[in-house]
């Protein structure tokens with residue numbers, strides 16, 4: 001593992017939280033993760049409506065929890081009603097932007113080509129894209145998991161990102177279901193991702209962190225953190241409970 005692959009745990013709050021809940025959760029997460037700051041990078045990705053408020057609260061606390069967004073537009077500014085540019089996200093204090101989450105690929109028909117352009121927009125704004133990949137259950141049952149993840153990877157990853165990029169492997173069937181792949185299955189896909197990244201020009205495959213996401217919780221975090229080529233986690237449901245999220249961060253911090 002290179003130095004740039006410090007463990008990284010990001011909480012994807014999805015479409016959850018009003019102002020009061022979001023501020024309380026961000027404050028509790030900051031309180032639940034101080035000891036991990038030396039060994040593990042931590043970020044929370046609230047819905048867009050809470051980014052500025054939560055960003056200000058995190059800055060006041062002055063801790064190590066970074067802010068991330070869940071999506072962005074490709075354009076810098078202009079006539080794009082309802083869209084939010086990566087530059088606007090940077091302005092709220094974001095450091096990371098999730099792109100290509102399966103919920104956006106499915107709910108909004110996002111293609112890998114669009115995800116690629118969004119990831120480039122994130123880099124253009126000086127932020128770090130977290131590019132999500134993952135097969136459906138039917139694709140895994142057909143023995144196509146590696147092929148699908150490989151196709152999504154080559155279509156979605158921007159060139160010339162160096163190590164300023166994070167990849168998240170999230171099997172669609174493991175998201176919010178309580179089911180996870182076996183440790184061997186996770187290891188196989190993460191190894192494949194590491195190998196396939198060598199084919200993307202201008203990125204450093206050994207330096208890029210590859211997170212696992214899909215039903216990560218305190219009870220399985222230590223085992224997942226120990227898997228080769230797993231450099232962190234993208235956490236959904238469990239990131240809405242500061243205590244659980246803190247315990248997951250602790251597992252990854254200890255896995256160094």
Ligand code: 13P
Nearest residue numbers: 012175176214215236237
């Ligand atoms: P869950 O942790 O709720 O399965 O969600 C995973 C996810 O989609 C994170 O982006």
